[in-house]
Amino acid sequence: MADEKKIGAYICKGCGIGDRVDTAQMVSIATRDAKAHVAKEHEFLCNADGIKMIQDDIDNEGVNHVAICACSRRAKVEAFNFDNVAISRGNIREGVIWVRPDTDEARETTQEMADDYVRMAVTEVKFMERPKGNEEAVYNKKLLVVGGGVSGMTAAIEASKTGYPVHIVEKTAALGGAAARMYKGLPMKAPYDAPADTGVADMIAAIEADSNITVHLNSTLTKTSGAPGRFSADISTESGSTTTENFGAIVQATGYSEYDASQLPELGYGKASNVVTQAELDEMALAANGGAIKTKDGKDINSVVFVQCAGQRSDKEGHLDYCSGHCCQTSIKQALYFKEQNPDVDTNIIYSDLRTPGVSGEDFYRAGQRNGVTFTKGEVAEVVQDGDSLAVKFKDLILDEDTAEKADLVVLATGMIPNGGVNIDEVGQDEPGQFTVNVDSILNLDYRQGKDLPQLTKGFNDSHFICFPYETRRTGIYTCGPVRRPMDGAQAIEDAVGATMKALQEIENAGKGRAAHPRSGDLSYPSFRREGCTQCKRCTVECPFGAIDEDEQRFPQFNEARCRRCGTCMGACPVRVISFENYSVDSVGQQLKNVDIPDEFEEKPRILVLACENDAYPALDMAAMNKTEYSAYARIIPVRCLGSVNLIWITDAMNSGYDGVILMGCQKGENYQCHFVKGSEIAHTRMSKVDDTLQSLSLEPERVETYEIAITDIERAPKLINDMAETIEKIGLSPFKF
C-alpha cells in the first residue's frame, strides 16, 4: 500500500476562484482526465477545515500524492505542508483568475486555463516521488578553518562558542595574520575616535585556552576531499608529517597580500628613501611601540604625506582597478599615530575620494580632522628625493592648481590582493584517480573541477557579493575576510561570524541530507541510470558547484551533499538519465504533454512558459497581484533553474502542437543574478542551438524565445507573454496540431 501512488486532487473555491471558474468541472477533470484517485473541492482550502479534509484523506484514504489547485506554490506554503506525501500545486489564483478579465468573452478561455492547471498539477505529482532522504548523509560537527588571522580566529572562536569543535590550519609559525604586524587597529567601539588595540593578543589567548579548538601551525592542506558532512583534509606540516582529519564544513579565511609597491617607482618606492607602504609604517610603529616613530636612518619625522589609492583604483597597466576599502581609514589611523605622539607633526592625507564607510568610519574621519590631520583632495603625480627629505608633487583638486609639499616620510596606501589560491580556470586538472599536490593551492581539493574555489572576480572568492555572501561555488566551503572581498578588521570579524553561521547551518543540513541555499531543506538529490549513461561528461563539466566527480570507470559520481539541487546536470544530459525524485524530465515533460491542445480550427494557440522559480515565477505572481492581464493561451511551468531545462521539453512541446515556447531565467554573465551562478548562462548557450531543431521541424525560430528576467520585471514578464501571442498571430499557428 505504502508504495502504491494514490493521488488526491483538491480544488479551492476561495479568493474568488469559485466565482470565476467551474470548480465542479475541474474536480471531474482531475479524476476523469488526469486520473486522480480522489478529487474534492472546498470553499476555503487553506483554512483549518480544508487542511483537515486533506489530512483526513492522507490518514484514512491512503492518499500519498497531493495536488493542491488553489493559489501559487509561493503562497500558503506553511498551511499546505503535509508530512510524508508528495505535493504539487496548480496555480489557479495567481496563474488564472488574477491575470484574466472577469468578462463573459473571457470566461471560456479562463476555464480552459484552470482546467489545464489541474491536469498539470495532477500529472506532475503523479511523476514525483516523495524524497526518501540521503542515506549516506554524515553528521560531523567539526569545522575546519583555513587561516589563523583575525577572520580565521574569529570563525574558530565563534564556532567553538556555539559548541562546534574547530581545527585551525595556519601556514606561518603563529596566529594573528596581518593584524599581528600592526601597532594598532581601527577603532571598533564608540566613540571611534582613536586607533585601538587590534585584539589579536586576546584572540590568541582565547584560542589557546579553548580545548575545543586545535591549532595546526606551520601547516598547509595537501588534500581536501569529500563533501559537506564528510570532508577529509590532509594537514601537512612544514617538516613533512601529515595528519588526516574529517570535517563537516570548511571556512576559508586566508586573507590578503599587500600589493607590490616596487611597481610604483613614480611614487618613489624603492628609489627615494623614506617612502614606505602602510604595512611597513605599521611595522615601524610597532617597533617604536608608542615612542616617536623615526625614519629608517633614525631621523625625526616632522611631516608625513599619505598617498591614497597608490597603484589602485586605476586603469594603468599593472595597477589594481578596485578599491581596497580600508586604506583611507588606515591612513587616518597612522596619521593619528604621529598626532598622538606630537600634535605638531604635520600630516597630510592626499585622496581622490575619501571612503570611510559606516558610522565608525565617518566618526573616525572626524576624529582625524579634529586632531589636525589635513585632508587634501588631490592627485599625486610624483614623489622625488629632495635633499634630505621628499617632495610630493600633486594637483590640489579643490584649489585646481599643481603644487608640492615637502615631507620627511611618504606613506603609500597600496591595495589588497586576495590569497585565493590557484585560479582553477587556468590550471589543468588531474586525471581521475590521480592526485598531485599543488603548492600554490590553498585547499588542494580533489574535485573534478579543480583544486581551489572558483574566483568570482579579480581573484576574490565568493559566488555573489550581495545576494548570497560567504557562499562559494563549493558547497560547505565558505569564505570570509579579505579573501572574499577587500575589507578592514572590523568588517573581517563581522564577515567571519556570517561565514561561520553559514558553515554551521551546512553542517546541520548535511547531517540531515538536506540541501543548502537556495533550495534549503530539499531532501531530494540527483541520481542517474548507469546503464544509459554515455560518459559524455557534460554533467560533470556543467555542474556549477563541482558536485559531480568521475569514478575510476569514468562514470559520473554524484556527491549528494555538494549538490544544490538546481538540476543543471538534468538539463545537460543528452540521454536523459539524470533525475531527482521530485523533479525530473517526466515531472515537467508530462505536464506539458497533458495540456489540452485545441485543434487548429479553434484558433486557440498554446504558449509554454518555463519560468525560473527564483525570479521569473515570482515576478509573474506579483504581476498577478497587480492584476496585470496576460494571454489566456499561456501555460506556465516553474523550473528550478533555467539550467535544468532539457532540450527534450522544447522538442516535445513543438511536437505536441504548442505554438510558442518562452524560457525565463535570471540575468547571466558578469553581473549574473542566477541563484545557481551558471545555470542561466548554460541554458542560454544550449538554447542558441535550438534553431537547428526548429528548422528540422520547419518551424519559425521566433516560436522559441529565451529571456533574462529579474524579480522586479513585473510589467515586462507578462508583456513578453503577450508579445509571443502577437507573434503567433502574425506567423500563424503551429502545423503540429493533431
Added chain:
Amino acid sequence: MAKKEYSFYPGCSSQKAASGSNYQTSVETMCDVLDIQLNTIPDWNCCAASIGYAEGGELPRLALSARNMALSEQASPGQDIVATCAACWLATRETKERLNADEELMKETNEALAAGGLTVKADQNVRHMAEVLIEDFGFDELGKHVKKPLEGIKIAGYVGCQTNRPFGIDGESFENPKYLDKLVETMGAEPVENYDKKVSCCGGALAFSEPEKSQALIKDIIEAAYDGGADMIVTPCPVCQLNVEAYQNDINAKYKTKFNMPVVYYSTLMSVAYGKDRKQSGLDGQIITPKQLEEIAK
C-alpha cells in the same frame, strides 16, 4: 484667552520714522486684537544686525545682545523675549545659545557687562513674533478674530532668510517652510503654491554695499511671485520688506521690467483681516500700494 505678556525687543527699524515703523504700527494693532501685552525692554540697544561683525568682532557684538537680555531680565523676569525683526531675533537668540553653551564666553560677557553695571543670565527664551503666533495661539485661534476675510487675493509668502535660518520655526523645514502660507490661508487669502523664491536671499545688508548683485536677487524674488500669479508678497522680515519693495524702480530701470508688486508684513495682513483701518494696519507706510487691502480696509 487670557492676556499674554512678553518682554519685547522692537529693534532700530521699528522706531518712529524708521524704515519699519509701519511694521511696528501693525504689530501693535494685531497684538491689541489678540490681547498681547508687549513690555518693551527699557533702554534697549541695537543688535548690530548681520553687518556689525566686521568692525565689532565677536565679544563686543555679543555684548550688545547680552545688554538687552540683561535689561529684559531686570524689567520682565520670567517672560519670553519677543522680537519682530529677523536680525534682532537671530542676534539675540544666537547670543543666548552661545552664552549657554560656553561658560568661558558667559564669564567674559558678564565681565564686559559689569563695566556698565549689568549682569546677564541668558535664561529667557528668545522668540520671533511668528513663533508666538503659531505656538502660543495657533492658526485656529488666529482665524477666530478675522472679520474681513481677504478673499480673492493671491499672496506669495516670502519667508526670506533669517526668520528661517539658522533657527527657523520649530517643525518647519528650511527648504520649504509652510507657516506663512497657512497664515495667508487663515486670513482668507490664497497662498501661491510652490513659490520658488520663498526662502531665497534678498541680499540683506549687501543691498546697500553691493546694490547690483542684490538687486539681481530681488528681481528673481519678485519675478517668481508674478510667475505664481501673486497680487502681493507678504514677509515677516523688515529687511526683506524694504529691499523687495523699495528697489523696484531701480530694477525696472535696469532690467526693463514693469514690477509694481506690493510687499506687506504679515501683521498688516492680519490687521486688515481683523477689520482695522488703513492707518492702524500700517498701509500708509507702503511705497507700493496693495490696492485690494486698501479696498478692504476702507
Added chain:
Amino acid sequence: MASDAINYYRNNFLKEVEANVEEGAWVKMCMQCGVCAGSCPLGNAWEHTPQKIFMMIRAGKRDEVLSSDAMWMCTSCYNCIARCPRELPITHIMHGLANYAHRLGLAPKNQPTRKFATMFWNNLTKKGRVNELKLGIALYFMNGLVNGIKVAIKAMPLGMSMMKTKRLSPMEILGGHGIKDTSGFHAILKKAREIEDAKMKKFD
C-alpha cells in the same frame, strides 16, 4: 621647487585661524563637499567659495585668504549653515575671517561691504541705536563726494517715497534715536573690546 614646497600644507595658518577667528576651530572639519558653494546666493560673485577658503587655510595660504574679497560677499542668509552636512557654522566663520582680516589691515582697501560695515558699527555704537538717515548719507558718500552726489541723486526718488510714507525722517539729522545710558553702553563695549584684544594671539 624645494623652497616653494616648504610652507604649504602645514598647520600654521590653521592654528592661527583656530586661535583668532570666530568659530575658526571648525575649519578643519570641512569635508570639501561643496554644498556651501552651491547654496550661496552670491556664490558666483565669490573670488573663492567657502569650500575653497577652507582648503586654502589648510594649505597654509595666509596672505591669499586674508586679502581675499570673498568673505565680504556674505549676505548672512545662513543657507550654508542650514545645509552643511558637517554642521559647520560657515556664515560665522566667514564673518570671523572678514573681521580678522579687517583688524589686521589685510582686507581689501575699498571693499564696499567692509566700508559699510564700519559705518554701520560706528553709527550704532555712537548712540546705541541706528540712525538710518545718517547711515544712508554716509553710504552715499562712502566713495567720495562727487560719486556720492551722483548716487544720492539717483536715490532721491526712493528717499522721497520713504519720507512720504513716514519711514525716513529728515529730523534724524539733528540727533534722532538713541539710548539713555550711553556711558554704561560705551563702557561695556570698551571692556568687551579689551577682553577680545587681550585674547588675540600673535602670529606673523
